[in-house]
Amino acid sequence: MTFTPGPRTARALSTALLGAVLALTGAACGGEAETESETASSDSAAPDLGQNLDRIRLTEGVSYTMEDGSGGMVTIRLTGHEKGDEPSVEISVAPEEGPAAEHTLRLGEELEIGGEPWRVSEIGLSDSSSQPSSATLTRGGEDGGE
Known part of the structure; x- marks a missing residue:
């Protein structure tokens, strides 16, 4: 017997997947913001121009x-x-x-x-x-x- 997800299960899985993607995206953006706000140091990259x-x-x-x-x-x-x-x-x-x-x-x-x-x-x-x-x-x- 194979399991076929119903509409509620499929919706719950897609919502969970969307939440995970948003959480990872937010974490990645948060890390970049911290890097840009750090004070100038010799090993940090300067803006291009x-x-x-x-x-x-x-x-x-x-x-x-x-x-x-x-x-x-x-x-x-x-x-x-x-x-x-x-x-x-x-x-x-x-x-x-x-x-x-x-x-x-x-x-x-x-x-x-x-x-x-x-x-x-x-x-x-x-x-x-x-x-x-x-x-x-x-x-x-x-x-x-x-």
């Missing part, structure tokens, strides 16, 4: 504009890099009014953007011309903004 709280990830050749402390705009651009024993990046900082300033910085060095210190916390150099290099800046300098 742009600003995330106190971090900016710049990609070579792409301009990023942000508001400075006085309400003006500042354009930041990773303009080049230098490979070697101590790799460095060239970053242009151009306030809304005034000339751009070029900075050549190594990992851990600081520059001022909009009146605030920013530290080079990550340098990603590319070996190919098809992949641009990148740099991550962390607000607040050595103390991490705290």
Whole structure:
């Protein structure tokens, strides 16, 4: 004799399956939210481009504009890099009014953007011309903004 589920049993099984899928999806989403809200650390991935709280990830050749402390705009651009024993990046900082300033910085060095210190916390150099290099800046300098 084989068991054939009735309409109530089938409905109960599909409801249980749907609940399990929703629970797993919610758990997966919850884990991602916690990861994104963690504070900046050297082993956490920076956003692909742009600003995330106190971090900016710049990609070579792409301009990023942000508001400075006085309400003006500042354009930041990773303009080049230098490979070697101590790799460095060239970053242009151009306030809304005034000339751009070029900075050549190594990992851990600081520059001022909009009146605030920013530290080079990550340098990603590319070996190919098809992949641009990148740099991550962390607000607040050595103390991490705290």
